[in-house]
Amino acid sequence: MEYHLSHAMILEGPDPEANLALAEKLAQQAVCTAGGRRPCGVCRDCVKAAGGSHPDIAVYGGKGGSRSFHVEEVRQIRDSAAVMPNEAQAKVYILDGADHMTEQAQNALLKVLEEPPSYVIFLLTCGAASSLLPTVRSRAQIFRVQKEDNPQTEESEAFLLAESMAKAVPSAREYDLVSKTGTLTKDKELFRAVLKELALIFRDACALAAGGESQVTASQAAGYLAQRLTRKKLMALLEAVLEAQAMLERNVNQTLLAAWMCAKLK
Structure with missing residues (x-):
């Protein structure tokens, strides 16, 4: 297999969000069609994966409580796995909160x-691999997902928020963007940092739309926007920021500015 991922991996760690984020990144890597480093973040499959709309990536969750991941769901997964991928070279199943699976x-x-x-890859996330049956553990590679001592630095928080806001721009619902600006009205330094990240994202999206290369290599939003918006619209977004x-x-006033910016970006 060209994507060099094990057919089954268990991602264990204390932070469920970090576990899921890594699983989603690995899933994107599996479906990426770029010839170089994967995931590239800009190919059609990466853009769909980032937007949660790739037909060959399925996420099943068992976070409703202990033993809330039932056998019926696993049977659905098993039947689906027998069908070839729709678009990509791989078909990825993320079993989020796999430690909530019943023994059955x-x-x-x-x-x-x-x-x-x-072509099938299974990614199981859990708090501890020891909560899974030994027979399941023996059939998968186990990876420990480390929780950062200080994961939410201002820089990373600004980047993640800017990515989320940028991806909400093409949405038909204005609320999808407005709902993400609440913290900006209370924190001027964060607002400043987010605007800086947005400017870089929109600038990169313009470059990609013109056939150039991205400079913000960690950004998925730039490729996502380049696939959905015209160069004229992207330039208008950059000017607004x-x-x-x-x-x-x-x-x-930061509250008024946030409202003004949302109106300009839609």
Whole structure:
């Protein structure tokens, strides 16, 4: 297989969000069609994966409580796995909160873990691999997901928020963007940092739309926007953010500025 991922991996760690984030990144890597480093973040499959709409990536969750991941779901997964991928070279199943699977569900999963189709990848997230049956653990590689001592630095928080806001721009619902600006009205430094990240994202999206290369290599939003918006619209977004930066430095009311910016970006 060209994507060099094990057919089954258990991602264990104390932070469920970090576990899921890594699983999603690995899933994106599996479906990426770029010839170089994967995931590239800009190919059609990466863009769909980032937007949660790739037909060959399925996420099943068992976070409703202890033993809330039932055998019926695993049977659905097993039946689906027998069908070839729709678009990508791989078909990825993320079992988020796999430690909530019933024993019956885990036993039902064993068959496909033992003899999986060559194109199928299973990514199981959990707090501790020891909560899974030994027979399940023996059929998968186990990776420990470390929780950062200080994961939410201002820089990373600003980048993640800017990525989320940028991806909400093409949405038909204005609320999808407005709902992400609440913290900006109370924290000027964060607002400033987010505007800086947005400017980089929109600038990269313009470059990608023109056939160039991305400079913000960690950004998935730039490729996502380049696939959905015209160069004219992307340039207007960049100009709006640059104007918002100037307004913030002139001490314009942050609540009013956030509302103005959302209107300009839609």
